[in-house]
Amino acid sequence: MEKAINTEINSQLKLNLHRQMLRIRMLDEKIVDLYAEQEMRCPVHLSIGQEAPPVGVCAHLCPDDYVMSAHRAHGHYLAKGGNLKAMVAELYGKASGCTSGIGGSMHLLDLEAGFLGAVPIIGSTIPISVGAAWGAVLRHESRVVVSFFGEAAVEEGVFHEAINFASVKKLPVIFVCENNLYSVYSPLPVRRAEGHEVVEVARGHGVSAWQADGNDVVAVYSLAKEAIARARAGMGPSFLELMTYRWREHCGPNYDNDIGYRTSAEFEEWKKNCPILRIEDSLREDGALTEELKLQVQTELQTEINEAFQSAKEAPFPEANKLMENVYAS
Amino acid sequence: MNRQLKFWQAIHEGTDMCMSKDENVHILGLGVPDPKGVFGTTAGLQEKYGPDRVADIPASENGMTGIAIGSALMGMRPILVHQRLDFALLSIEQIVNQAAKWHYMFASQMRVPLVIRMLLGRGWGQGPQHSQSLHSWFAHIPGLRVVMPATPYDAKGLLIASIEDDNPVIFLEHRWLYNITGSVPEELYRVPIGEARVLREGKDLTLVSLSYMTLEALRAAEALAEIGVEVEVVDLRSVRPWDSRLVCESVRKTRRLLVLDMSWKTAGFGAEVVAFVSEQLWGVLQSPPRRLAFPECPVPTSSALAKHFYPRAIDVAEAVSEMLNVDSALPLLNESTDQLLDIPDPSFTGPF
Secondary structure, three states: OOOOOOOOOOHHHHHHHHHHHHHHHHHHHHHHHHHHHOOOOOOOOOOOOOOHHHHHHHOOOOOOOEEEEOOOOHHHHHHOOOOHHHHHHHHOOOOOOOOOOOOOOOOOOEOOOOEEEEOOOOOOHHHHHHHHHHHHHHOOOOOOEEEEEEHHHHHOHHHHHHHHHHHHHOOOEEEEEEEOOEEOOEEHHHOOOOOOOHHHHHHHOOOEEEEEEOOOHHHHHHHHHHHHHHHHOOOOOEEEEEEOOOOOOOOOOOOOOOOOOOOHHHHHHHHHOOHHHHHHHHHHHHOOOOHHHHHHHHHHHHHHHHHHHHHHHHOOOOOHHHOOOOOOOO | OOOEEEHHHHHHHHHHHHHHHOOOEEEEEOOOOOOOOOOOOOOOHHHHHOOOOEEOOOOOHHHHHHHHHHHHHOOOEEEEEEOOHHHHHHHHHHHHHHHOOHHHHOOOOOOOOOEEEEEEOOOOOOOOOOOOOOHHHHHOOOOOEEEOOOOHHHHHHHHHHHHHOOOOEEEEEEHHHOOOEEEOOOOOOOOOOOOOEEEEOOOOEEEEEOOOHHHHHHHHHHHHHHOOOOEEEEEOOEEEOOOHHHHHHHHHHHOOEEEEEEEEOOOOHHHHHHHHHHHHHOOOOOOOOEEEEEOOOOOOOOHHHHOOOOOOHHHHHHHHHHHHOOOOOOHHHOOOOHHHOOOOOOOOOOOO
């Protein structure tokens, strides 16, 4: 897939962004379809509904730049150029998985693509991202590092420690917060005082911060372009708060709008606000997306995805002697 | 090999040599470039290598550990310094969930060549939160290496080995060892991680110790020799991995085992040594193996109480005598020097 680095916002770019978001959506939908087969035997935190932040931000990154994420990493992994086949094999616990079956969905990695890792402890990759940026600076390597996390990570002490250091050292880190309003089932008001906005927290640490509609991939793209350019120019870290919404349950393939922590009505509103529908509308206005083209893109993506799942199902599991390998580096 | 260095000087020298040899080695920690230079161990290094490679940090132990991990992932070789192990407890998540596991979890694609130096406090009223040695916690974690040198020679050699190791190494330095003197070669040398050393040979009992307790073990061994009891003092030097082969070899010879731990007895490192030796040498042991450790309470601050907390050479010698059914006439150890019990040596006048 071609990278749209610093391109003007035209139909070509929008088609590219659309395709990447659709790829994430369709992959996670396939997980939804097959999860009940119980062959993907690990927790999955799906990116459905939150495709715009990873795609809009990663559009400005090359393989030498790094991205880190947390439990909800499928979108970040794919948008950064992570190998789709290897990711699916990893979900199936196969030896050909991106971390050889050891990590699963919650610990994805693709070094070649610059996806530096994701772990499911909230906030933990944020200081590691800052350290990677610092290490790059110490080594005179020109990279930027993007740290993706949810708004609950801003409640963790380690977030503040990390962003403070990035601010002190003016490191080339972009902190991208996907605020999807819920931390598992806990709504914002039990976690954050009214009027105490996430974006203000970042500003309080001396970091330039912006807030945007996280379901408008073009807006995300524009904001990220600015933030990443600043980092590359040595102007230090930035923080983006992107408002978005998770469609499925926190962990797993199902909908859970009926168990009481949020309403179907709220979900339906956000569903209308789908990032993919919105870019499609924009493209239709440009006259750049016909039903024929859309079907062609979907078919190509579905073929790629189906092949990845078929291949994963057929791939061998790791051998028993792999259990004790790699506890230590030699 | 007659050049004498103090323990803190040996750490300084090992650090300096590694930084000179490899530009990827860098140090970070609270107070690393300050006038005290972490009790001399980092003194002058910032002047020599600059503020990027010798960095002071915000009071953010957890964040800075993650940051050090990130730097290590990039190919740097960070040394993170905590002036007390107790402060590092804020960063247990990064040490245990992240540093220890990244190489395994990511199927060898990532490595974390991070050294975390932690000082172990004692005395001068350090109290409950400036005196802990939780080596058994770290020793429990696959993916970590844990070392505790007891001599200046081992301090330099183990530090160099730790810096060169591609795994996260917890490097534990006892504050009371800082001013002891020993022979230290001038050149760059390594003490392999995971190797113990017999410091004194003996046939009657194997006395396993680590860190500061090794000094007490040697004092006890000298006094016991006066009454004809020869204990073999084994200094572990590393607790993960630990040299079970050497310890078993010694116990095969002496048939008795006393382990001196440097923390609480329950679920402490002594339990690991006793369990392992019991499993391997059940038929060989002449008497039940024992552990000498700290009482089950936090360390009190008042020197009047702290003096009842730490086992001393006399306690070690008495335990050995009991195990060997020997009348413990140990005149040389009848210490009445109460005022020295909360300082490492007479030159120490506090405060930290």
